[in-house]
Amino acid sequence: MSEVHEQERTAGGGAGRPTMRDALVEAAFELFSERGFEQTTIDDIVSLAGVGRRSFFRYFPSKEAVVFPDHDGCLADMTAFLAAADPAGDPVEQVCDAARLVLRMYAGNPAFSVGRYRLTKQVPTLRIHELSVVWRYERTLAGHLRTRYAARSDGALRADVIAAAVVAAHNFALRSWLRSGGEGDVGTAVDEALQLVVDTWGDGAAGTSGGSSQDDEVVVMVARRGTPMWRVVQGVEAALEG
């Protein structure tokens, strides 16, 4: 199911009819890659996707958001993962595993990730938007570490520093892989990078248990009446990916 989900998210192909959200993402990337981000207007995207202009903003809060359609769901995944983490385990290992969730998302669609990287690298607006995405991941990791280090006097400081270090190490390996065009094994590269953080900040030798058992079959999405569509979709995506 996870693979089908990934497929629908970016390519829109598969068995069923592609959703409007997928059609918008596909049309946007087609135009962005051929004529650039700033040279493409919302009207261009919606006319290619064959939908109304108003519908674009039902699924994406801004023009930049369509470039990162999967991060909202991944952030929710990370939050759920950390909430279910073993309270006795090494928190540094846990946030490293949480970061690996993001990596899996990138590695799941190498072509899409590399194309987005090339786009993001040369469009300042997208680079800034990506910063806000990364920032939310970092704050989520820091929040988890803060609760675990609550007993320490410098707990909050340690939490912020370790979260920043984990994100930096993760991004270092990820960007190196993206720069190479998606060649080689990202997984081990990220493992090596995160190892540096674990060696300096981790507990030392903790049991690598941390088993997470999520076996839910039914997904419930609760939202206020009037909630924008894109927020509902991200909630559903997050729930489905668990």
Place this chain on the structure above:
Amino acid sequence: MSEVHEQERTAGGGAGRPTMRDALVEAAFELFSERGFEQTTIDDIVSLAGVGRRSFFRYFPSKEAVVFPDHDGCLADMTAFLAAADPAGDPVEQVCDAARLVLRMYAGNPAFSVGRYRLTKQVPTLRIHELSVVWRYERTLAGHLRTRYAARSDGALRADVIAAAVVAAHNFALRSWLRSGGEGDVGTAVDEALQLVVDTWGDGAAGTSGGSSQDDEVVVMVARRGTPMWRVVQGVEAALEG
């Protein structure tokens, strides 16, 4: 001279007539604090400042940039500081000192910094813009560390991780101080926070020399014909602050 510069930068007061840039910053903050950032239009700002609308964008590239009028100059200061750093010194200590340059800027105008913090905290657009500002600092620090760690096999990774850790520690102490309304000594708080980074990543016991001798009297600003005004201003500010 540095103090006069700080004064002119935010309050516009002092001996000489306030520049147009200062008038715009002052008018913008007056309106932002009384009716909010999003409720204030560029027309409101320029009409209060008594200048034309077109002139605003001559000095600031966007509406958000007027909230951070001093960071461009501070970034140039940091770049110059690191370029003049002792090649034999502890690079971790050096980037910590570079981060202290940013702190000095905040501590130089507590009222302005606290007001901006309150504004930034509750306006998403400004929070994102601040992220891009912090990101440029972090990349500058990482660039310095990369050249110093070029010999190590994991030099680039270490550089990115340490830069992220320094920024996180710096921001931890700074935000705590800003949240308190500017009470207490930020300097020692940042020192304590950065000490955690130095203790884990620094050389251990290096000589605290790092003397920087900048005694230039003449400032030369070179720019292409047609360079936007705000870029020229940021260059001059950066040169004057050295």
Place this chain on the structure above:
DNA sequence: TAATCGGGGGTACTGAGTGCCACACCGAGG
């Protein structure tokens, strides 16, 4: 068939940001 509800389309509007031109000022030179 009428009523209701929710998703989608269309229209008009606000406001940020840009390009272009006109005007005012100022020093240099005929």
Place this chain on the structure above:
DNA sequence: CCTCGGTGTGGCACTCAGTACCCCCGATTA
């Protein structure tokens, strides 16, 4: 004296992102 080039500024018009509002259509229910 007038002219010329350069520079800083204001004004006008334009594009486009994002939003508010209303209408249409299809599906469900009485």
